Amino acid sequence: MPDSLQTQTQTVLDLARIRSEFPSLGKDCVFFDNAGGSQVLKRVADRIHAYLLSTSVQIGASYQASQQASEKVLAARRSVAELMNAAHDEEIVMGGSSTGLMFLLTQAILPGIFPGDEIIITNSDHESNIGAWMRLQKAGAIIKIWEVNDDFTLPLDQLDRLLSPRTKWVAMTHASNVLGTVNPVAEVAARAHAAGARLCVDGVAYAAHRLVDVQASGADMYVFSFYKVYGPHYAVLWGKREFLLSLPTLNHDFIGADDLPYKLQPGNVNFELSYGCIGISDYFIQIGTELGAQGGNRQRMQLAFEHFAQHEDKLSSKLLAFLRDKSSVRIIGFDHVKNSNRMPTISFVVEGKQSEEIVRFLDKHNIGIRFGDFYARRLIETLNLLPHGGVVRVSLAHYNTEQEVDLLIEKLELALLA
Numbered sequence: 455m456p457d458s459l460q461t462q463t464q465t466v467l468d469l470a471r472i473r474s475e476f477p478s479l480g481k482d483c484v485f486f487d488n489a490g491g492s493q494v495l496k497r498v499a500d501r502i503h504a505y506l507l508s509t510s511v512q513i514g515a516s517y518q519a520s521q522q523a524s525e526k527v528l529a530a531r532r533s534v535a536e537l538m539n540a541a542h543d544e545e546i547v548m549g550g551s552s553t554g555l556m557f558l559l560t561q562a563i564l565p566g567i568f569p570g571d572e573i574i575i576t577n578s579d580h581e582s583n584i585g586a587w588m589r590l591q592k593a594g595a596i597i598k599i600w601e602v603n604d605d606f607t608l609p610l611d612q613l614d615r616l617l618s619p620r621t622k623w624v625a626m627t628h629a630s631n632v633l634g635t636v637n638p639v640a641e642v643a644a645r646a647h648a649a650g651a652r653l654c655v656d657g658v659a660y661a662a663h664r665l666v667d668v669q670a671s672g673a674d675m676y677v678f679s680f681y682k683v684y685g686p687h688y689a690v691l692w693g694k695r696e697f698l699l700s701l702p703t704l705n706h707d708f709i710g711a712d713d714l715p716y717k718l719q720p721g722n723v724n725f726e727l728s729y730g731c732i733g734i735s736d737y738f739i740q741i742g743t744e745l746g747a748q749g750g751n752r753q754r755m756q757l758a759f760e761h762f763a764q765h766e767d768k769l770s771s772k773l774l775a776f777l778r779d780k781s782s783v784r785i786i787g788f789d790h791v792k793n794s795n796r797m798p799t800i801s802f803v804v805e806g807k808q809s810e811e812i813v814r815f816l817d818k819h820n821i822g823i824r825f826g827d828f829y830a831r832r833l834i835e836t837l838n839l840l841p842h843g844g845v846v847r848v849s850l851a852h853y854n855t856e857q858e859v860d861l862l863i864e865k866l867e868l869a870l871l872a
């Protein structure tokens with residue numbers, strides 16, 4: 455937990471105010487499937503609507519609407535660069551999904567992979583940051599697997615043993631979408647770089663809960679999806695400028711190697727969704743400002759996230775305390791919140807029950823959670839959770855209330871007895 459979290463975050467989040475930003479909340483159900491996809495900000499939807507009804511033209515022409523459209527798309531890139539703390543706007547590559555962007559990235563990397571090159575992946579990632587790397591085996595790459603420990607962490611000493619002078623890439627997740635564990639990416643970056651390798655980080659399960667800072671992360675590439683961060687079904691891949699410049703173009707032949715990010719965005723990006731994403735940063739900045747933050751936009755966003763984290767920790771602690779108390783329940787992840795060491799993504803299995811039974815029971819009470827492997831299939835297999843049909847996953851966000859968690863606990867109590 456940053457020091458400022460203990461010192462500055464005294465005010466309780468005004469949840470009525472927060473929830474007024476999300477018109478879909480509380481309509482039909484209590485929503486605890488945020489790691490699947492969060493609710494969308496009204497200001498994001500408004501921007502998409504406004505874009506489509508005012509400047510839905512091709513960018514880059516000299517007429518006025520096209521000039522305005524170009525400026526909106528550039529403004530979106532600036533806004534996302536600020537949200538991620540990118541050093542240069544052109545380091546921001548936008549695309550339809552994190553999975554799609556990972557495939558694009560590895561396509562661009564492919565010509566530089568030679569037989570015997572080594573790539574380290576983890577067994578706790580979403581398949582998005584595994585499958586694309588596995589395909590590089592066709593070019594002779596050797597895949598090594600960094601395995602999660604019994605304590606749900608990725609041990610750094612094991613990484614040290616896996617790294618070699620042949621390691622080209624390490625691919626890992628910033629936070630597990632099943633375990634909720636936050637991984638020490640800056641430590642990993644330092645070790646990978648010392649071995650001459652690069653680091654690619656999947657921040658999808660992290661970005662809704664902590665302010666992304668790609669420079670502090672030490673990563674060379676960083677990806678996340680906006681639909682998990684209060685935005686639309688759309689995603690971003692950030693990469694260090696010098697590295698992106700070294701990649702071949704994935705676009706038409708005549709698009710130059712220095713034409714960033716265009717050379718890595720074949721075809722058009724989605725203009726209206728890009729423009730909508732400005733609403734995400736706007737929201738964080740506005741909430742930070744209302745909480746009394748001063749200084750630049752990043753400081754304002756940071757204060758908003760510190761409050762979100764504190765609130766989420768409180769909700770997680772309550773749910774974890776309930777689950778710890780049940781002898782039939784096995785929590786799959788850290789069972790306590792300590793120093794913000796986990797996301798509010800809480801998975802568990804129940805002895806003698808299929809995970810699906812618990813979820814279907816809660817469906818009847820209009821509480822939206824889910825079960826399965828969440829495409830972290832290798833993790834679920836390794837932890838031998840297939841016999842349960844995967845885990846039950848409750849994933850909270852900062853807009854969830856204590857009353858909602860109380861209701862969930864009340865109904866879970868019944869589900870365990872059923």
Ligand SMILES: Cc1ncc(COP(=O)(O)O)c(C=O)c1O
Pocket residue numbers: 489490550551552553554580582583627629630631656657658659678679688689828
């Ligand atoms: C941790 C993580 N990484 C990647 C993804 C894939 O994101 P997308 O649907 O944008 O490809 C998900 C989706 O659930 C995820 O949870």
